[in-house]
Amino acid sequence: MTKPLMVYEMANNHMGDLPHGIATIRAIREACRGFEDDFDFAFKLQYRDLDTFIHTSARGRDDIKYVKRFEETRLSDDAFRALVAEMDAQGFITVCTPFDENSVGRIEAHGIHTIKIASCSFTDWPLLERIAAADKPVIASTAGATLDEIDNVTSFFLHRGKDLTLMHCVAEYPTPDEALQVNQIELLRARYPGVRVGYSTHESPDNTFAVGLALAKGASVFEKHVVLPTDKYAANAYSANPDQIRAWLEACRRARAICGSHERYQPSAGERASLHSLRRGVFATRDIPAGSVIAADMIEFAFPPVEGQVTANEWSKYARFVTCEAIPAGQPVRHAQVDETQLRGQVLEIVTAVKALLKAGNVVVPGKSDLEISHHYGLPRFNEFGLTMVTVVNREYCKKLLVMLPGQTHPEQYHQKKEETFVVLHGHLTLWLDGEEREAQAGDVITVARGVKHTFKTTDGVVFEEISSTHDKHDSYYTDPAIAANPSRKTWLTYWM
Numbered sequence: 456m457t458k459p460l461m462v463y464e465m466a467n468n469h470m471g472d473l474p475h476g477i478a479t480i481r482a483i484r485e486a487c488r489g490f491e492d493d494f495d496f497a498f499k500l501q502y503r504d505l506d507t508f509i510h511t512s513a514r515g516r517d518d519i520k521y522v523k524r525f526e527e528t529r530l531s532d533d534a535f536r537a538l539v540a541e542m543d544a545q546g547f548i549t550v551c552t553p554f555d556e557n558s559v560g561r562i563e564a565h566g567i568h569t570i571k572i573a574s575c576s577f578t579d580w581p582l583l584e585r586i587a588a589a590d591k592p593v594i595a596s597t598a599g600a601t602l603d604e605i606d607n608v609t610s611f612f613l614h615r616g617k618d619l620t621l622m623h624c625v626a627e628y629p630t631p632d633e634a635l636q637v638n639q640i641e642l643l644r645a646r647y648p649g650v651r652v653g654y655s656t657h658e659s660p661d662n663t664f665a666v667g668l669a670l671a672k673g674a675s676v677f678e679k680h681v682v683l684p685t686d687k688y689a690a691n692a693y694s695a696n697p698d699q700i701r702a703w704l705e706a707c708r709r710a711r712a713i714c715g716s717h718e719r720y721q722p723s724a725g726e727r728a729s730l731h732s733l734r735r736g737v738f739a740t741r742d743i744p745a746g747s748v749i750a751a752d753m754i755e756f757a758f759p760p761v762e763g764q765v766t767a768n769e770w771s772k773y774a775r776f777v778t779c780e781a782i783p784a785g786q787p788v789r790h791a792q793v794d795e796t797q798l799r800g801q802v803l804e805i806v807t808a809v810k811a812l813l814k815a816g817n818v819v820v821p822g823k824s825d826l827e828i829s830h831h832y833g834l835p836r837f838n839e840f841g842l843t844m845v846t847v848v849n850r851e852y853c854k855k856l857l858v859m860l861p862g863q864t865h866p867e868q869y870h871q872k873k874e875e876t877f878v879v880l881h882g883h884l885t886l887w888l889d890g891e892e893r894e895a896q897a898g899d900v901i902t903v904a905r906g907v908k909h910t911f912k913t914t915d916g917v918v919f920e921e922i923s924s925t926h927d928k929h930d931s932y933y934t935d936p937a938i939a940a941n942p943s944r945k946t947w948l949t950y951w952m
C-alpha cells in the first residue's frame with residue numbers, strides 16, 4: 456500500500472433503510488472525486504447476528520440504548536449483500552466489523568476483503584480466534600487497551616501470519632481535542648515496527664486539523680464515520696457528511712504534501728543555488744602549475760564563490776584535486792580546471808562490506824560504537840592493506856572487535872606495552888609471529904606477547920576479538936616507516952550501524 460487508505464465507516468447510519476444505505480455509499484464516493492491520486496478508499500459495514508448477539512432477556516427492550524438502535528436498524532442478509540455489491544461497484548475496498556462469530560462467517564460468505572476489529576472486541580478472544588481462522592487482512596482498533604493487551608493481540612495475529620494494521624483510537628463520541636492522544640501513533644509505530652499503524656477518528660466532523668497531525672506522525676490508514684443527512688435521518692455528532700469528507704480529504708492531502716517524502720528529499724535547483732552562493736570558494740594563494748596535486752598550503756577559502764568554483768564544502772581528506780591547467784595566484788579554482796577524485800563512496804562501500812561480514816558471523820556490535828577504519832597506505836589501497844575495528848572497552852583491560860575484508864593484509868607491527876590475545880569469531884586468519892606462520896579459524900585463540908612482530912591476512916574475510924591490556928595509541932610500531940609517516944591513515948565513523 457503506497458497511498459494512505461481512507462476507510463469510511465457507515466456503522467448503523469444506513470438506518471436499516473437499504474436505499475438510504477446505497478445513497479450514502481454513492482454520496483461518499485462522489486465526495487472522493489478528485490482525490491484518487493492521493494488516497495485509496497474503503498467502505499465499512501458492521502455485522503451483528505442479532506438473533507444470537509442480543510441475549511433473549513434483552514430483546515425488544517427500548518430502555519437499553521444500543522439494543523434499541525441495533526434492532527431498529529436491522530437489515531436482512533440480502534440487503535447487506537446489496538450494500539457490499541454497491542461498495543464494489545463504486546470501487547471501494549470492502550471492510551466489515553463483526554461483533555460475533557456468526558458474523559465472521561457472513562463476511563466470508565459475502566466476499567468482503569478485510570475484517571475490522573472494534574475496540575470493544577479487541578480482547579474478545581473467542582471472536583479473535585474465529586477472525587484468525589478467516590483468510591482476511593485484519594485492522595484492529597486499540598481504544599482503551601493496555602500495552603500488554605496490545606502486545607498479546609499483535610503477537611496472536613502475527614504468529615498466525617496475518618496482515619495486521621493497528622489503529623490508534625479513542626472511544627469518546629465525539630472525542631474532544633484534548634483527548635485525541637495523537638502521539639500514540641508514534642508509540643505504536645516504535646513498539647510494533649512490522650505492523651501498519653492507522654488512526655480511527657471520532658473527533659468533531661468539522662475538525663480537519665487532527666488528520667494532518669496523524670498523517671505527520673506516520674499513520675497510513677484512516678477511519679472516519681460517515682453519514683448522509685436527510686429530512687428523515689439526522690447526522691450524529693461524530694459522523695461526517697459528504698462536504699465534511701471533502702474538507703477532511705483536502706486537509707489530509709495538504710498535510711501529505713507538507714510532510715513530503717519519507718526518504719531524504721532532493722533539494723531543488725533554486726535551493727542548491729542559494730546554498731552555493733553562501734559558501735566559501737577555493738582560491739589559489741600562489742601559481743599552481745598544470746599537473747599538480749593541490750595541497751592545503753596552495754589555497755585559501757574565501758567568500759564569495761564564483762560560478763563553477765570548487766568550494767570548501769567539497770574540500771576534505773577524502774578529496775584529491777589535480778590541475779589540468781595552470782591556475783594563477785589569486786584566482787578561483789574551478790571544477791573545469793581540475794581532475795577530481797572523491798573517496799567518500801569508498802568509505803560507504805567499506806561500511807557496507809563490514810556490516811555484511813558481521814552479519815554473516817552473527818556478531819553483535821554494541822550500540823553506537825565508533826568504527827575505526829585503518830588505511831595504512833591510504834584509502835585507494837585499503838582493499839590490499841587495512842583493517843576495521845570497534846573498541847568495546849579500553850580501561851586497564853581492552854576489548855576490540857576487528858574485521859578484515861577478503862584479500863586484506865595488516866602490515867607488520869609490534870607493541871612494547873601491551874600483550875594481546877586474538878579470538879577468531881568468524882572466518883579464517885593467517886598470522887606471522889616473528890616470521891613464523893600460523894593458521895587460525897573460528898574458535899581458535901592466539902596470544903601475541905610484547906615485542907613480538909606480527910602481521911596477518913585473510914583470504915575470505917575474518918572477524919576476531921582482541922583482548923589485551925590497555926591500548927595506548929602511541930604503542931603501535933610499524934616496521935615500514937611509510938605508515939608512521941602517513942598522518943591520515945585513520946577514519947572514524949559514529950553513525951554507521
